[in-house]
Amino acid sequence: MAKVKYYYDPDTLSYQQIEVRKRDKLKNTIIGLIGVALVAFLGFVVLSQFLESPTEKAQRREMENLKLHYELLSKRMQETSDVLTDLQERDNYIYRTYFEANPIPDEQRKAGFGGVNRYKNLEGFDNSDMIINLTKDIDVLSKQVVVQSKSLDEIVDLAKKKEKMLASIPAIKPIKNEDETRMASGYGMRLHPILKSWRMHNGMDFTAPTGTPIYASGNGTVVRANRSATFGKVVYIEHGYGYKTIYAHMSEIVAKRGQKVKRGDLIGYVGNTGRSAAPHLHYEVHKNNRPINPIYYYYGDLSPEEFIAMQKASQEQRQSFD
Known part of the structure; x- marks a missing residue:
């Protein structure tokens, strides 16, 4: 009403x-x-302002889901990066060291991308910074993987050649232990027996009777087999990988120039030719055209005790035989 x-x-x-x-x-x-x-x-x-439409709710859930996946992807990328870093360190300090290869510098491994803006097409969105940063991380990681892959290819190739290299490096005494009278003179400053002055002795002298067999200390190619005023009858062997050996004062040369020899092959006999004071073998090892102490290249047939005894004898500053 x-x-x-x-x-x-x-x-x-x-x-x-x-x-x-x-x-x-x-x-x-x-x-x-x-x-x-x-x-x-x-x-x-x-x-x-407080209530969401179904479309807005769906968009919000999708955005939250994307952020969650972004965080998970970032975490997985970090884990992958950590694994790759460990592999890079082992590659540089173990694999490449073992095969005598230069380490790959960090500047090469982790170099960025120069030039034009590669990510311009990703600008202008609400989450552009997040997307660009993630894309950059993926690009850098991809480049590091490519560099590491090429390095491992190189390591595999070096490993295939390692057996050949180990067979080529001088590794045994050129005279058998039972044939050697004694190690007469070592590497270093020694009194020359003829010139009577202190001179650098670039090898080791092994005394043995004339006619004692001399053997190649590693695989290689004979590049010289003739006579010289100083070394008398002498043989030079190129082993590759920067190594060369010299066998001097022979009484007879067996090897021929250009001949391929293997470790342990007979190349000549002990003598007293050239500028020599008594029958002996003067033996030198060169690396990259520089003489080095041969005593470190007998690991193929010396026990630790024999090596220590030879090292002690080689350090005595006695008169050389040439």
């Missing part, structure tokens, strides 16, 4: 009923509807 409103009439001293016109009722109704609509709209605007 609609409310009836009254007003007090002082003339009649009585209450009179207020008559509401239809036009006013319509006006009041419209104003009320507009108010309700306005309140509803404002409420929707306010609530929309």
Whole structure:
């Protein structure tokens, strides 16, 4: 039932009923509807700040999922990078050292990418920084993997050649232990027996009877087999890998120039030719065209005790035989 409103009439001293016109009722109704609509709209605007549409919810879940996968991918990339770093260190300090190869510098392994902006197409998005950084990390890691792969290919190739190299490096005494009288003079400053002056003795002298067999200390090629004023009858063998050996003062040369020899092959006999004070073999080892102490190249047939005894004898500054 609609409310009836009254007003007090002082003339009649009585209450009179207020008559509401239809036009006013319509006006009041419209104003009320507009108010309700306005309140509803404002409420929707306010609530929309706290409530998500199904599309927004789906987008938010997708973004959270992407961030989670990004974190997992970043973690896996870091783990892969750690494994690669360990492999790089072993490659440089174990594999390449063992095969006498130069280590790969960090500047080469971890070099970036210069030139134009490679990531321009990834700019302008809400998460561009995150995407660009991840792409850069992947590119750098990929490059490091390529460098390491090429290095391992090189190591495999060196390993295939290692057996040949080990067979070529001088590794035995050129005279058998039972044939040797004694190690007469070692590497270093020695008194020359003929010139009677202190001179650098670039090899080792092994005394033995004339005609004692002399053997190649490693695989190689005979590059010289003739006579010289100083060394008398002499043989030079190129072993490759920077190594060369010299066998001097022979009584007879067996090897021929250009001949391929293997470790232990007979190449001549002990003698007293050239500038020599007594029958002996003067033996030298050269690495990269520089003479080095031969005592470190007998590991193929000396026991530790024999090596220590020879090392002690070689350090005595006695007179050389040539």
